[in-house]
Amino acid sequence: MTATLVRLAFAGIRSRALASVLTILLSSAAAATIVLALEVGATARDPWQRTFTAANGAHVLANVPTQADARAIAALPGVAERDEPVPIAVARVARRGGTERLLLAGLPARINVPVRTSGSALREDGVVLERSFAEALGLAVGTPLRLAGAGGPIELPILGTAISPSQPRFPRSNTGLAWVRRATLERIEPDHSRWHWTQAIRLANAAAAPAFAARAAASLPAGTASVATWEDQREEALRDAQPIGIILTTYTILLLVVVFAVVAILVGARASAQHREIGLLKAVGLTPRQVSAVFALESAALGLISVVIGFAIGALLAPRLAAPSAETLLGPPTTAASPWHLLLAGIPVLLVLIGSARSSTRRATRYSALQAIQAGTAAPGPRSRLARAVARAPLLLALALGLKDLLARRHRALRLAVAIGVTGAAIVVALSMNATLDAQATGAVSDVPDELPVLVYTLDAVLLLITATTLVAIALLSVRERVRELGVLKAIGLTPGQIASSLVGAHAAVALLGALASIPLGIGLYVTVYAIAGGSGADRVIAPWWWLALVPVATVLIVIAATSLPARLATRIPTADALRYE
């Protein structure tokens, strides 16, 4: 029996190529975003390790107020290699629009040494900037750095840039870092009492770092020191990709919702169109559950293909996506793909597909075999209250007819509205992100990494493309289902123009409702995501009303464009043939 079910499932896929392709497209996108979300952080693991090794990284790094504290930590048992305490002073960098705080570390150091990435080595009278800080402020090697020191303004030539495994990307790690020689540090901040110190420790056994760090922290007065293990440092570096991870997770959810809605529509339409075939299957002996299983199997098969495709896309794109956040690290990000991710991506996608297929075939398989065979195609459901309300409203005749037909399948109309609403919400998020970025003071360094808006726009474009394609497919489907009816309407006297406008108008009306709902949805989504990403409410800006108003307008225009081709096709069918259509 299972073999038969599987065979039926594959026959089903072949016969509805367009719908199958669309399903695969959507599900692959969802799977890809899941994989990206899972991997984008992990791709920085190897580069960080390389950086750590090159820098002779510190297994334990302690930030303490006095040199004595530093030496006390260095004297704790278990230390394999210890460095001299490195002094840190705070200076201010003058730039347009204000000043920027900068931490200066006084070299030399033997552990946690900055890894030079450009320019020349540190000399007596120069400064080496941390790479991401230099890029963020647009400071080039060879130009002078203007500092406001305790004793007045100081200019230092920028000799080069370097990276450090303990320093995450600026500006997420608020204060930037630069290295100078000790003598230079004295010049900038002569008051030693205003220095604080870092003590770098290497242990014989790296795994002992947490225990050592705990002891070190305990040995000092509470709140005066911060101690980080090498694992803490790595986590900080990997966490740089966190905003991207949040966005990807959000879009995964959005995509899965759209997948559910669209697949439900496609499968539901299939089940209706094959009403008679289903009846015949049941007459042969398949139970309703088995019939439902055929559809579910189909969706599952498509899901498996999609997950593999999505996994491949995600694995390929993850390093590229994480590249900017790996700025602080040595070497390119590597693929972190693991079979575990395949499973994690596959489960939600398959669940959504199977669940969607089953929910939409439940009604279709409940008809008795005889009813199905006699009826041919499934009649639309009982007229909803909404349909009756539409009947009373004084709408244009063509529009009213189209709406009544669309609402007769109210599940489909609802799912279409949901898909459009979700897509619109994603656009609202992008618009609000844009507005928030615009509102930031010019010249001030943005807390939002550059690649984030690009990612959001790209994902929005993908979602938009998919939804538009879905619209065309669903409109084509509607036309195919209504061929006979359209023929009768033409026979009664509806002009081709009226028929086209009934189709287009109905879809546009439903889309408008979805788009209007998408505005509050999108705003809520943006607020939530922003909060999760840790942004402060004060900086958050929602897109202005005239941008938001564009969303429904643009939606209607896009829907009109997407459905006009199927509508044209609908008018082209010769009436006589349409009337004979079964």
Added chain:
Amino acid sequence: MTPVLEARSLAKTYDTGGAKVMALRGVDLAIARGEFVAIMGPSGCGKSTLLNLLAGLDRPTAGEVRLDGERIDRLSETDLARLRRRHIGFVFQFFNLMPTLSAVENVELPLLLVGRRRRDARRSANELLRELGIGDKHAAAPVQLSGGQQQRVALARALANTPDIVLGDEPTGNLDSAASREVLGLLRGARDRGQTVLLATHDARVAAAADRVITLRDGLVSDETKLQAARPVALAFERFERT
């Protein structure tokens, strides 16, 4: 008098993936106003095709179709649709009611199309349904009605705009004999009111309801018969053995 509907050398060839089928091979036909004409013939003889061409639902491969003397086979789809609204009512074998509309909504559709006000159209539609004996079913969905009731709704829809011509393609094909008689009676009623009725049928009994019967065979007119008013029949056994 100009015939209300006319066909001149009407021909229609279908190209079904390689094989050409000549459904009509040159049919000449003239129907006068107020006539009740039946087109009879076995299935495949071309009668549905002829009806579709006369209603402007299809375009001929050759020949002309004239409605009240004006050629309609060259009109645009839009113009044909507008023409059909006012002048032609069509009844199908399988009723072809809009499943998502109630009975009265189906009937008022042509009325709304010609621009009648909603309330006015609704009133006329209900009246029409009452005349046809199904006034109480005005709110029912087609799927809740019997075959005979559905066909009466379809007939009401076809008659809604009091069209000059009522066309029927096997209008009683899906009905039992009682419902068939009713529908034929209603069609005769339309003829009595001055409308022209043209039916395509393979059922001789239906054809006999018409005043003129045209027989089609293989896409050509093969016979034409005018029928008279019913003669009295001696209701008695014939050929009785007198022993």
Added chain:
Amino acid sequence: MREHFLALLARERGYGYELGQALQQEFGELLPALNAGQIYSTLARLERDGLVVGHSVAGDSRRKRVYELTEAGRAALARWVETPVPGTRLKDEFFMKLVVVVSAGLAEPQAVVERQRREYLQSLRDLDALLAANGKSAAAELLVEGAVLHAKADLEWLDLIEQRLTVREEPR
């Protein structure tokens, strides 16, 4: 008519005029009234064949005899009841006319067929009008419906004849 009389006598004996009345009651208008001569001549023949036997009743008129079935009569009746009416009817007035007229060259077969078609169609119309009229017995209605179906079958036969005619003509 012979067997019908036998059937009417099956349950009880009866007078000649009673039999006539019974038939009238069963068939009403469908049967033209039988006159006394026809009734009694049929009964006489049945008696001669030994299927019924008549007894004179002590009465005045010579004609008032009571008739009843004999054994042979009952047997004949039983056979009649069980034997179906012959189904194959290979005799048709129109067909014989068509063959003769065509072979004698008196008319084109097409024309003959067309004239007959009109007659059948007209009959259908007449019969339908009859059905539409009220006040008939159920038996009468069934009879008319039967005639309608026969007429439709005849029309189909005409179509077939016409088709074969054209086939035969085409190879020219």
